[in-house]
Amino acid sequence: MLAIASCIIALRTVSISLDNERIVVELADTVEARETGLMGREELLPGEGMLFVYEKEEWLSFWMKDTLIPLTLAFFNEDKILTELYNMPVEENTTRPRLLFKSSKPSRYALEVPIYWLQEREIPLGAKFSFLDQQNLVE
Numbered sequence: 001m002l003a004i005a006s007c008i009i010a011l012r013t014v015s016i017s018l019d020n021e022r023i024v025v026e027l028a029d030t031v032e033a034r035e036t037g038l039m040g041r042e043e044l045l046p047g048e049g050m051l052f053v054y055e056k057e058e059w060l061s062f063w064m065k066d067t068l069i070p071l072t073l074a075f076f077n078e079d080k081i082l083t084e085l086y087n088m089p090v091e092e093n094t095t096r097p098r099l100l101f102k103s104s105k106p107s108r109y110a111l112e113v114p115i116y117w118l119q120e121r122e123i124p125l126g127a128k129f130s131f132l133d134q135q136n137l138v139e
Contacts, residue, residue, distance in 0.1 A: 011026040011027055011028065011033055011050075012026070012027045012029075013025065013026050013027070014027060014051075014131060014132070014133040015131075015132040015133050016051065016129045016130065016131055016132060017129060017130050017132055018082070018111075018118075018123060018127055018128075018129040019121070019123045019124070019127040019128075021047075021121050021123065022047065022132065023047055023048070023049050023111075023113065024047060024048050024049075025048070025049045025050055025051040025111065026049075026050045026051070027050075027051055027053060028050055028051065028052045028053065029052075029053040034052050034054075037050060037052070037062075037067070037112070038050055038067055038069070038071065038112055039065065039066040039067055040066055040068065041067070041068060041069060042068055042069065043069065044069055044071070044112075044113070044114050045114070046114055046117055047117075048113070048114075049111055049112055049113035049114075049117075050111070050112045051109060051110075051111050052109065052110040052111070052112075053108070053109055054107075054108050054109070056078075056108065057077060057078050057106035057107060057108045058106050058107070058108075059102065059103055059105075059106055059107075060075060060102070060103040060107050060110055061100050061101065061102040061103070062086075062088070062100075062101045062102075062110065062112075063097045063099065063100050063101065064088050064089075064090060064091050064094060064097045064099065065094065065095065065096075065097050066094050066095060067088075067090065067094060067097075068090060068094065069090065069114070069115075070087070070088060070089050070090050070114075070115035071087075071088045071112045071113065071114065071115055072085060072086070072087050072088070072112070072113050072114070072115050072116060072117060072118050072119070073085065073086045073087075073088055073101055073110060073111070073112055074110065074111040074112075074113070074118060075103045075107040075109070075110055076107060076108065076109035076110070076111065076129065077105070077106070077107055077108060077109075078108045079128070080108075080109065080128050080129045080130065081126060081127070081128050082123070082124075082125055082126060082127045082128070082129070083103070083104075083105060083107065083125065084103065084104060084125065085118060085119070085125070086101045087115055087116065088101055088112075088115070089115075109129075111129075
């Protein structure tokens with residue numbers, strides 16, 4: 001569950017595999033869930049994250065508005081291949097962040113995990129993720 005201010009949004013949770021690493025992700029596959037993201041979250045454990053799912057490839061941009069923990073952002077194309085990574089620090093003023101993290105090419109998926117988690121596991125660009133929970137498969 002994701003607690004934001006006084007409202008609680010329950011998101012579906014699935015497991016993905018990325019370069020032999022298992023990650024339990026909350027799916028942000030609606031406009032509301034994508035807009036809220038990890039805002040207000042005080043903790044994100046190693047091996048956990050949020051997967052933003054879009055209907056088709058598009059130019060994506062993220063910021064750290066009301067985000068309290070530093071994150072690594074990974075963009076994936078239609079084929080679920082990792083195309084780029086950004087480390088996103090917590091900004092001094094989280095209500096008015098200055099940094100914007102944009103995909104350099106159209107992407108269909110974006111993954112947020114604890115900062116440096118992907119780098120510490122040496123997950124390379126070009127790695128492909130897959131859904132492990134077939135009953136919750138998102139295509």
